[in-house]
Amino acid sequence: MSIVLSIKNVDKTFGGLHALGDINLDIEEGKTHAIIGPNGAGKSTLLNCCIGRLIPDNGTVEFEGKNMIGMQPHEINHAGMVRVFQTPEIFPDLTVLQNVLIPALAKRDGIFKFNPFKSLSAETALEADAVHVLEDMGLGEHIFKHAGSMSRGDKRRLELAMGLVQHPRLLLLDEPTAGMARHDTNRTIDLLKRIKERGMTKIIIEHDMHVVFSLADKISVLAQGRIIASGTPDEIRGDPKVQEAYLGGAEL
Amino acid sequence: MSMPLLRNDWVVMALFTAVVLSAPIWLSPIGAGYPDLLQKFAIFGIFAIGFNLLFGLTGYLSFGHAVFLGIGSYTAVWSFKLLTMNVIPAVVFATLLAGVFAVVIGFLSLRRSGIYFSILTLAFAQMSYNLAYSVLTPITNGETGLQLTMNDPRVFDGPSGEGLPSTTLFGMDMSGYPGFYFCAVLLIIAFFISLRIFNSPFGLKLRAIKSNQTRMKYTGFNTKPYLLTVFVISGMYAGLAGSLMAITDPLAGAERMQWTASGEVVLMTILGGAGTLLGPLFGAGIIKYFENIFSALNSQTLHEIFAFLPDWLENIIVVIAGEFVGEGWHLTLGLLFMIVVIFLPGGVVEGIRRASAYIRKLFNRSETDEIALSAEKE
Numbered sequence: 319m320s321i322v323l324s325i326k327n328v329d330k331t332f333g334g335l336h337a338l339g340d341i342n343l344d345i346e347e348g349k350t351h352a353i354i355g356p357n358g359a360g361k362s363t364l365l366n367c368c369i370g371r372l373i374p375d376n377g378t379v380e381f382e383g384k385n386m387i388g389m390q391p392h393e394i395n396h397a398g399m400v401r402v403f404q405t406p407e408i409f410p411d412l413t414v415l416q417n418v419l420i421p422a423l424a425k426r427d428g429i430f431k432f433n434p435f436k437s438l439s440a441e442t443a444l445e446a447d448a449v450h451v452l453e454d455m456g457l458g459e460h461i462f463k464h465a466g467s468m469s470r471g472d473k474r475r476l477e478l479a480m481g482l483v484q485h486p487r488l489l490l491l492d493e494p495t496a497g498m499a500r501h502d503t504n505r506t507i508d509l510l511k512r513i514k515e516r517g518m519t520k521i522i523i524e525h526d527m528h529v530v531f532s533l534a535d536k537i538s539v540l541a542q543g544r545i546i547a548s549g550t551p552d553e554i555r556g557d558p559k560v561q562e563a564y565l566g567g568a569e570l
Numbered sequence: 571m572s573m574p575l576l577r578n579d580w581v582v583m584a585l586f587t588a589v590v591l592s593a594p595i596w597l598s599p600i601g602a603g604y605p606d607l608l609q610k611f612a613i614f615g616i617f618a619i620g621f622n623l624l625f626g627l628t629g630y631l632s633f634g635h636a637v638f639l640g641i642g643s644y645t646a647v648w649s650f651k652l653l654t655m656n657v658i659p660a661v662v663f664a665t666l667l668a669g670v671f672a673v674v675i676g677f678l679s680l681r682r683s684g685i686y687f688s689i690l691t692l693a694f695a696q697m698s699y700n701l702a703y704s705v706l707t708p709i710t711n712g713e714t715g716l717q718l719t720m721n722d723p724r725v726f727d728g729p730s731g732e733g734l735p736s737t738t739l740f741g742m743d744m745s746g747y748p749g750f751y752f753c754a755v756l757l758i759i760a761f762f763i764s765l766r767i768f769n770s771p772f773g774l775k776l777r778a779i780k781s782n783q784t785r786m787k788y789t790g791f792n793t794k795p796y797l798l799t800v801f802v803i804s805g806m807y808a809g810l811a812g813s814l815m816a817i818t819d820p821l822a823g824a825e826r827m828q829w830t831a832s833g834e835v836v837l838m839t840i841l842g843g844a845g846t847l848l849g850p851l852f853g854a855g856i857i858k859y860f861e862n863i864f865s866a867l868n869s870q871t872l873h874e875i876f877a878f879l880p881d882w883l884e885n886i887i888v889v890i891a892g893e894f895v896g897e898g899w900h901l902t903l904g905l906l907f908m909i910v911v912i913f914l915p916g917g918v919v920e921g922i923r924r925a926s927a928y929i930r931k932l933f934n935r936s937e938t939d940e941i942a943l944s945a946e947k948e
């Protein structure tokens with residue numbers, strides 16, 4: 319199995335707070351790698367270090383053999399690493415369809431393209447693609463709605479659609495089902511399973527153990543900025559250290 | 571726009587062209603059907619359309635756009651002095667030079683966003699305004715303003731006859747209606763470009779920058795070149811408008827770059843409806859029309875208007891109203907602006923939209939009433 323993403327010796331401190339300490343993590347191609355851990359463990363911080371929102375104090379993040387540290391967020395996006403945020407980051411003033419057209423355009427047009435005389439309504443191929451992804455997400459009937467007026471759960475699904483339409487090599491999901499009703503959560507799990515069948519590599523941060531154990535091939539547990547365990551779901555389930563640190567001894 | 575016909579750019583353009591070219595006819599009932607004012611509508615319309623491409627689409631509020639207006643005017647007058655009285659080179663050079671300045675000013679100002687961007691643009695404009703009065707007097711002729719003289723070379727025109735020559739379009743004199751129609755044609759072109767940008771992927775990306783710029787970066791866009799491009803386009807619109815100000819009256823002064831002029835285009839755009847296609851045009855038209863009416867009034871005309879009142883009341887009202895007319899017409903503008911911003915944040919365009927929705931609802935209700943009535947009869 320080839321390694322898509324390799325995080326080596328990553329450290330990050332905020333003032334006196336040691337948010338990440340000596341993180342080492344390899345993500346294998348085609349796998350879904352879950353990162354779990356209590357609130358404030360540093361999970362989102364780790365993703366921020368991967369996509370260029372934060373620069374780690376130490377260490378490297380190699381994506382398909384190339385070091386991503388110091389690269390601009392838009393360059394990292396075009397390298398094929400796409401992030402879905404924890405608090406929905408959408409374009410609230412645009413319609414749902416336009417929200418998905420934007421990343422589709424990014425994928426096609428690159429970092430910058432000046433095409434002021436091209437008509438948006440002539441972009442039928444992109445539009446079909448966007449509509450398809452939205453229907454996949456169960457947002458088919460909302461495509462002309464204002465994105466800002468949607469429920470929080472719908473916004474998360476919209477953001478997932480925005481990530482998927484770019485067909486990334488590696489998708490980073492930060493709590494994709496938080497704030498969703500059970501029904502929508504199950505639907506999202508189904509969708510993520512289908513994506514997995516297509517071979518997309520994913521990192522998924524999740525608190526919902528049902529989601530984690532339905533999707534993950536591998537799980538890493540982060541607590542207080544350190545990886546305390548890594549392994550298959552079964553190994554993690556049985557690890558007393560994990561139960562202690564994260565689950566407070568509760569039965570999984 | 572709900573009518574499918576209006577989705578077609580060419581239909582929109584045909585309508586727009588017809589409306590603009592026939593303006594002398596349909597604007598005369600309200601006393602605006604003469605070339606001077608019509609030309610002002612067109613020029614400020616172009617200025618506001620261009621400003622709206624930047625502010626309306628990206629949300630970046632430039633508070634120094636008049637600097638490009640000034641550059642346009644100076645360039646046009648220099649073209650008249652050095653090259654020819656033909657307006658075409660004047661307009662072309664003015665637009666291009668404004669674009670060059672916009673690259674520099676935009677590049678520096680766009681290093682910041684929000685209020686800092688606005689302040690930077692304002693600073694550049696005020697700096698240019700002061701330079702025009704001091705160091706740059708050889709180019710700008712300082713407070714007198716740049717004018718034509720008998721000694722100008724005008725290398726392409728040959729020796730002129732008696733007196734100062736007037737501007738032409740290949741021999742056609744540019745005063746009066748020809749001047750308006752020249753500006754009108756450029757307004758139509760300017761509107762067409764704006765329409766295409768609004769409906770293009772480029773335009774959508776600009777709107778996305780306004781909505782959530784951070785997200786754009788993580789979506790794979792470098793937002794800087796997008797912002798700079800639209801800033802330059804917008805500056806070129808202003809340069810074009812500035813050159814048109816000089817075509818009937820070949821004169822350029824630094825006051826065209828003053829912050830009040832930059833503020834005016836902001837008012838026009840917001841008053842009409844920022845981010846809408848037609849809003850800036852409405853705003854420009856309304857402000858220039860009211861300026862024309864209110865600044866022409868004086869206490870004597872007010873006395874005539876209120877003559878029907880008892881004398882003591884007439885005097886009081888004239889004193890109060892006197893503050894709002896003539897030189898004080900900006901007070902009226904301020905009031906108008908406040909009313910619109912408070913009650914119609916989307917500007918005139920939103921007002922029109924609300925009114926048409928209301929009317930449609932009335933019609934629908936009467937229709938359903940009829941259906942209900944006929945159902946009852948049965």
Ligand SMILES: Nc1ncnc2c1ncn2[C@@H]1O[C@H](COP(=O)(O)OP(=O)(O)OP(=O)(O)O)[C@@H](O)[C@H]1O
Pocket residue numbers: 332335337355356357358359360361362363364404
């Ligand atoms: N930009 C920042 N500046 C300062 N401190 C930060 C910053 N980002 C995160 N932190 C701190 O770092 C720690 C880790 O935060 P992080 O958001 O990575 O946690 P998390 O594991 O994603 O938690 P959650 O499950 O609540 O999302 C927290 O204590 C947080 O307050």
Ligand SMILES: [Mg+2]
Pocket residue numbers: 361362363404492
């Ligand atoms: Mg988090």
